Amino acid sequence: xxxxxxxxxxxxxxxxxxxxxxxxxxxxxxxxxxxxxxxxxxxxxxxxxxxxxxxxxxxxxxxxxxxxxxxxxxxxxxxxxxxxxxxxxxxxxxxxxxxxxxxxxxxxxxxxxxxxxxxxxxxxxxxxxxxxxxxxxxxxxxxxxxxxxxxxxxxxxxxxxxxxxxxxxxxxxxxxxxxxxxxxxxxxxxxxxxxxxxxxxxxxxxxxxxxxxxxxxxxxxxxxxxxxxxxxxxxxxxxxxxxxxxxxxxxxxxxxxxxxxxxxxxxxxxxxxxxxxxxxxxxxxxxxxxxxxxxxxxxxxxxxxxxxxxxxxxxxxxxxxxxxxxxxxxxxxxxxxxxxxxxxxxxxxxxxxxxxxxxxxxxxxxxxxxxxxxxxxxxxxxxxxxxxxxxxxxxxxxxxxxxxxxxxxxxxxxxxxxxxxxxxxxxxxxxxxxxxxxxxxxxxxxxxxxxxxxxxxxxxxxxxxxxxxxxxxxxxxxxxxxxxxxxxxxxxxxxxxxxxxxxxxxxxxxxxxxxxxxxxxxxxxxxxxxxxxxxxxxxxxxxxxxxxxxxxxxxxxxxxxxxxxxxxxxxxxxxxxxxxxxxxxxxxxxxxxxxxxxxxxxxxxxxxxxxxxxxxxxxxxxxxxxxxxxxxxxxxxxxxxxxxxxxxxxxxxxxxxxxxxxxxxxxxxxxxxxxxxxxxxxxxxxxxxxxxxxxxxxxxxxxxxxxxxxxxxxxxxxxxxxxxxxxxxxxxxxxxxxxxxxxxxxxxx
Amino acid sequence: xxxxxxxxxxxxxxxxxxxxxxxxxxxxxxxxxxxxxxxxxxxxxxxxxxxxxxxxxxxxxxxxxxxxxxxxxxxxxxxxxxxxxxxxxxxxxxxxxxxxxxxxxxxxxxxxxxxxxxxxxxxxxxxxxxxxxxxxxxxxxxxxxxxxxxxxxxxxxxxxxxxxxxxxxxxxxxxxxx
Numbered sequence: 001x002x003x004x005x006x007x008x009x010x011x012x013x014x015x016x017x018x019x020x021x022x023x024x025x026x027x028x029x030x031x032x033x034x035x036x037x038x039x040x041x042x043x044x045x046x047x048x049x050x051x052x053x054x055x056x057x058x059x060x061x062x063x064x065x066x067x068x069x070x071x072x073x074x075x076x077x078x079x080x081x082x083x084x085x086x087x088x089x090x091x092x093x094x095x096x097x098x099x100x101x102x103x104x105x106x107x108x109x110x111x112x113x114x115x116x117x118x119x120x121x122x123x124x125x126x127x128x129x130x131x132x133x134x135x136x137x138x139x140x141x142x143x144x145x146x147x148x149x150x151x152x153x154x155x156x157x158x159x160x161x162x163x164x165x166x167x168x169x170x171x172x173x174x175x176x177x178x179x180x181x182x183x184x185x186x187x188x189x190x191x192x193x194x195x196x197x198x199x200x201x202x203x204x205x206x207x208x209x210x211x212x213x214x215x216x217x218x219x220x221x222x223x224x225x226x227x228x229x230x231x232x233x234x235x236x237x238x239x240x241x242x243x244x245x246x247x248x249x250x251x252x253x254x255x256x257x258x259x260x261x262x263x264x265x266x267x268x269x270x271x272x273x274x275x276x277x278x279x280x281x282x283x284x285x286x287x288x289x290x291x292x293x294x295x296x297x298x299x300x301x302x303x304x305x306x307x308x309x310x311x312x313x314x315x316x317x318x319x320x321x322x323x324x325x326x327x328x329x330x331x332x333x334x335x336x337x338x339x340x341x342x343x344x345x346x347x348x349x350x351x352x353x354x355x356x357x358x359x360x361x362x363x364x365x366x367x368x369x370x371x372x373x374x375x376x377x378x379x380x381x382x383x384x385x386x387x388x389x390x391x392x393x394x395x396x397x398x399x400x401x402x403x404x405x406x407x408x409x410x411x412x413x414x415x416x417x418x419x420x421x422x423x424x425x426x427x428x429x430x431x432x433x434x435x436x437x438x439x440x441x442x443x444x445x446x447x448x449x450x451x452x453x454x455x456x457x458x459x460x461x462x463x464x465x466x467x468x469x470x471x472x473x474x475x476x477x478x479x480x481x482x483x484x485x486x487x488x489x490x491x492x493x494x495x496x497x498x499x500x501x502x503x504x505x506x507x508x509x510x511x512x513x514x515x516x517x518x519x520x521x522x523x524x525x526x527x528x529x530x531x532x533x534x535x536x537x538x539x540x541x542x543x544x545x546x547x548x549x550x551x552x553x554x555x556x557x558x559x560x561x562x563x564x565x566x567x568x569x570x571x572x573x574x575x576x577x578x579x580x581x582x583x584x585x586x587x588x589x590x591x592x593x594x595x596x597x598x599x600x601x602x603x604x605x606x607x608x609x610x611x612x613x614x615x616x617x618x619x620x621x622x623x624x625x626x627x628x629x630x631x632x633x634x635x636x637x638x639x640x641x642x643x644x645x646x647x648x649x650x651x652x653x654x655x656x657x658x659x660x661x662x663x664x665x666x667x668x669x670x671x672x673x674x675x676x677x678x679x680x681x682x683x684x685x686x687x688x689x690x691x692x693x694x695x696x697x698x699x700x701x702x703x704x705x706x707x708x709x710x711x712x713x714x715x716x717x718x719x720x721x722x723x724x725x726x727x728x729x730x731x732x733x734x735x736x737x738x739x740x741x742x743x744x745x746x747x748x749x
Numbered sequence: 750x751x752x753x754x755x756x757x758x759x760x761x762x763x764x765x766x767x768x769x770x771x772x773x774x775x776x777x778x779x780x781x782x783x784x785x786x787x788x789x790x791x792x793x794x795x796x797x798x799x800x801x802x803x804x805x806x807x808x809x810x811x812x813x814x815x816x817x818x819x820x821x822x823x824x825x826x827x828x829x830x831x832x833x834x835x836x837x838x839x840x841x842x843x844x845x846x847x848x849x850x851x852x853x854x855x856x857x858x859x860x861x862x863x864x865x866x867x868x869x870x871x872x873x874x875x876x877x878x879x880x881x882x883x884x885x886x887x888x889x890x891x892x893x894x895x896x897x898x899x900x901x902x903x904x905x906x907x908x909x910x911x912x913x914x915x916x917x918x919x920x921x922x923x924x925x926x927x
Contacts, residue, residue: 477850
C-alpha cells in the first residue's frame with residue numbers, strides 16, 4: 001500500500017559524496033598510507049601444508065638479519081584466542097590449513113622482513129588432510145577437533161510447521177542440488193593493519209573495517225584489556241563486501257609484534273598473500289526440495305546445506321542462521337525444514353563473501369524455484385506474482401512483519417521494462433532471459449543482544465553542523481546519507497554538515513556497516529539526534545516568530561511558521577540567538593536507534609532483476625547483455641547513490657556467478673592473483689537499467705530501507721536462470737565458468 | 750646493491766633521488782616523495798590502482814616500472830591533476846556522477862581515464878573500454894565510471910572549442926590589423 005510522501009527539500013535529490021573531492025585528488029588516507037615515526041614492517045611465515053605437525057622451528061638465521069626487531073613464535077601467541085575458538089598461533093604444534101600463521105617478524109623494511117621470513121626454518125610432519133566437506137563428514141574420516149564429532153563444527157536443524165504432512169499434500173514436488181564454490185572479496189584495498197602497542201596497556205590500530213566497535217571488542221578481549229584502551233582509527237575503508245566484519249589474524253599479529261618491538265608495526269598482505277590470508281565464503285552444497293499444489297501455490301521448502309567451514313568456526317555459523325530465516329522471506333509457506341551443517345576441513349576458516357551467504361543461497365533457491373515454476377506450467381514472473389510476499393506478511397515464527405513490501409511492484413515493473421513477455425520463450429538459441437527476486441533485512445538484531453546505532457550533532461552559530469557517527473563508510477556513501485537526513489530535519493544543506501567519524505575515542509556507539517543496517521539504523525539515530533537538536537532551538541524560534549513550536553517549519557536555511565510562511569528568519573540567527581543570549585544554550589542533539597523487536601528487523605527491502613545473456617556455445621563465454629534491476633528501498637535518500645549500490649552489486653553478483661572461484665587443490669589456492677582470479681573488466685559490463693521503487697517504510701528514516709546488500713541477492717539467480725534459458729539445460733554449480741558451460745552444451749547435445 | 754642517483758620530475762617538480770635498482774616507481778613516489786595518492790594494490794600489474802601518467806600522458810603501472818628507468822623523465826600523479834584550486838573536469842565528473850565509492854582505486858581510474866582524454870576527447874565506447882581494461886573496481890562495477898568519463902570528455906571538448914574560438918578570434922583581430 002502506497003503511503004503519502006512527505007514533501008522534502010533535501011532527501012531524494014542527487015548529492016555528491018561529501019568526501020568525494022578528497023577521493024578524486026588523492027588526499028584520502030587509507031591504512032597503508034599511515035606513516036609513524038619508527039614504524040616497522042611485518043611479515044608472516046605461513047604453513048605451506050594443509051595439515052601438518054610442526055617438529056621444529058629455527059629462527060636463529062632470521063633473528064641474525066640486521067634490521068629484524070621482533071619475532072613471534074607460537075609461544076608468543078599462547079593464550080591469545082581469536083574469533084569463536086581459534087588460537088592465534090598453533091599452540092598444539094599442529095597447523096590446520098595452508099597459510100596458517102606460524103611465525104611473524106617485524107623489521108625496519110618490508111624487504112628485510114620478507115628476507116628474514118625466508119630464513120625461518122620450520123620442520124613439518126605432513127598429516128593426512130580433509131579438503132572436501134562431503135568427505136569430512138563421512139564415517140572414518142580423520143578428526144580435526146576433539147569436540148567436533150564427525151567434523152561437524154555446528155549444526156542447525158529447524159522445522160517450522162509440519163513439512164512431512166505438507167509434502168504429502170503437494171501435487172508437485174521437485175528436488176535439486178546446487179554447489180557454490182570458495183571465493184574471495186577482492187576489495188581494492190588489500191588486508192592491512194597498523195598497530196601501535198608501544199605504550200604499555202594502550203593499543204592504537206589503523207585498519208580498514210566495516211565495524212570498528214566489534215574489532216575493538218574482540219582485540220581487547222584477546223589481549224585481556226579494557227575496550228577503551230584499544231583505539232580503532234578507521235580512516236577510509238577500501239571496500240567491505242561483507243568481508244571486513246571481524247578482526248583477522250593479521251590484526252592481532254601486528255599488535256603483538258608492536259608490543260614485542262615497542263614500536264608501531266604495519267602488517268600488509270603482499271601480493272598473492274591476500275588470497276591465503278583471508279578467504280571469504282567456502283564451498284556450500286545445497287539440497288533443495290519443495291512442493292506446490294497444481295494450481296501453482298508453493299507450500300513447503302526443505303533445504304539441507306552443507307558448508308565447508310574451514311579449520312575453525314567463524315562467520316559460517318551466522319550464515320546458517322541467516323539462510324534458515326530467509327527460507328520464509330519471499331514466499332508465505334505452510335511449512336519448512338532447514339538443516340545447516342558446518343563441516344571442518346583443512347581450509348582456512350571461512351568468513352563471508354559479498355551477499356553474506358544469502359545471495360549465494362538464492363543462486364540455488366532462485367534456480368530451484370525457476371524449475372518448479374516450469375513444472376507447474378508457469379514462468380518465474382508468474383510464479384513470483386502468484387506466490388510472493390506482500391505488505392502485512394508475518395513469518396511463521398512471528399518474529400518478522402513486513403510493514404512495507406514492494407516485491408510484486410518490483411517484479412511487475414522489471415518485467416515490463418525488460419519486455420519479459422515479448423522475450424521469454426521467444427529468443428533464438430543461446431540467447432536467454434532470467435529473473436531473480438530477493439528480500440533483505442535492514443539490520444539483524446539477534447546476532448547481538450541489540451542492534452544499536454547512536455549519533456550526536458552539534459549546531460554552530462553560522463548555521464552549520466558537525467555530525468558524529470560511528471558507522472564506517474567503506475564506499476557506500478553512508479556518511480553523506482547521514483548528512484542528508486540531518487540536513488532535512490534542520491532545514492539546511494548536507495554540504496553544511498561535517499561528518500566526524502572513524503575514531504573509537506570519539507565516535508558514538510554503532511554496531512557497524514554490515515547486515516545492511518546503516519541507512520535504517522544509523523539513519524534513524526541521526527534523524528533522532530537532529531530532531532533533538534532542533535527541539536533545543538524550537539523555543540527561541542517560536543518566540544522570535546511568535547508562534548507555537550509545533551507550527552515551525554525548518555527549510556532552505558530558514559525557519560518560519562506554517563501559518564505565516566512569508567515571515568522567515570534565518571536558521572543561523574536562531575542558533576546564534578540560542579547561544580549568544582542569556583539562555584546561552586550550546587545546541588547538541590543526541591539520538592540512538594535499536595530495533596524494538598527482541599530479534600530481527602522492522603524493515604525489509606525487496607528487489608527483482610532480469611538478466612539477458614548471450615552464450616557462446618564454442619567457448620562457453622557468457623556475455624551479459626543487459627540487466628534490468630529494481631529495488632524497493634522504501635525511499636531513496638540519495639537516488640544516484642542507490643543506483644551506484646545497485647551497479648556495484650550487479651558487478652559483484654555477475655562476477656561471482658560467472659567468474660569468481662578460489663580454485664582449491666589439496667588445500668592450496670591455485671589462482672592467487674587478480675590476473676588468475678577473474679572479475680569483469682569495464683568492457684564486460686552490461687547496460688544496467690535502474691528502477692527505484694519507493695514504498696515509504698513507516699519505520700525507516702523518511703521511509704528509507706537498505707540498499708546495501710539487497711540487490712546482489714537477485715543478480716546471481718537472474719543470470720543463472722538466463723543462462724539456463726539460453727542453453728535449455730541448467731548448470732548446478734557456480735561459477736558458470738566457460739568450461740562448465742561448454743561441458744553443459746556438449747552434454748545437452 | 751649500490752644506489753643510483755636519478756632525476757625525476759613529478760607533477761612539474763624536479764627531484765634528485767638516490768634509489769636502489771630494484772625500487773619501483775610506485776615505491777619512490779609513495780615512500781621517498783610521500784605522494785601517497787597513488788595507491789599500492791597487487792604490485793603485479795593486474796589491478797591498476799597504481800596507475801600514473803608518463804611524459805606523453807600515457808598510462809603507466811608504477812608498480813611495474815623501475816625507478817632507475819625513469820631517470821631524467823617526468824610523471825604526473827593524481828596529486829598533479831587538479832587545476833589550481835579547481836578540480837579537473839574528470840575529477841568533477843567522477844564526483845558528480847557517483848563514480849567514486851570506496852575511493853581506493855579512484856586515483857588509478859582517474860589516471861587511466863586522463864591518459865585517454867588527454868589525446869582523445871571524443872572517445873568511443875570501445876576507446877573507453879580499452880583505456881579502462883587494466884582497472885578493477887568492485888564498488889562501482891565501472892558503470893558510473895564510464896558515464897563520468899563520457900561527461901568529462903564533453904566538458905573537455907567544450908573547452909577545446911572555446912580555446913579554438915578564442916584563437917580564431919585572436920587570429921581574426923590580427924588579420925584585421927594587417
